[in-house]
Amino acid sequence: MCVHDQLADFLTRIRNASQAGHRHVDVRWSVLHQNIAQVMKDHHFVEHYLVKHEGGIGTLRIYLRYTDERHPLIRGIRKISNPGRRVYVGTSKIPQVFNGLGIPILSTSQGVIDGQEARKRNVGGELLCYVW
Numbered sequence: 001m002c003v004h005d006q007l008a009d010f011l012t013r014i015r016n017a018s019q020a021g022h023r024h025v026d027v028r029w030s031v032l033h034q035n036i037a038q039v040m041k042d043h044h045f046v047e048h049y050l051v052k053h054e055g056g057i058g059t060l061r062i063y064l065r066y067t068d069e070r071h072p073l074i075r076g077i078r079k080i081s082n083p084g085r086r087v088y089v090g091t092s093k094i095p096q097v098f099n100g101l102g103i104p105i106l107s108t109s110q111g112v113i114d115g116q117e118a119r120k121r122n123v124g125g126e127l128l129c130y131v132w
Helices: 006-020 031-042 115-121
Strands: 024-028 046-054 057-064 077-079 103-108 111-114 125-131
Touching (some): 006 077, 031 046, 031 125, 103 115
Antiparallel strands (some): 103 111, 103 125
16 A cells, blocks of 8 residues: 555554553554654553564554543544645743643754653754654
């Protein structure tokens, strides 16, 4: 299957699996996807992730987190940058998501990091998505 926007597919698979109550979701592996999963793990939106390479194709398995009542911790994911319209922000323009309850994820010159870390390092970059 040919997917033109890999990031949109990645985020949609996580959103759908979370809303459906699945324990884990498998997505196509890439360095960007793994870095975004690491940021989400650091902020406790996902439990952990595994990288599997079989037959030259990489798969990233992301284990989702839920509350004790089986409500997903990922309430929503919104993609900001698109292939046709990239959104770049400076340090002073990094948004807060739901007054700090969510995180913006940025691709910077220092790697894929969350908004708080970008402010701390005083770097801006491409605003990839919001997770709350």
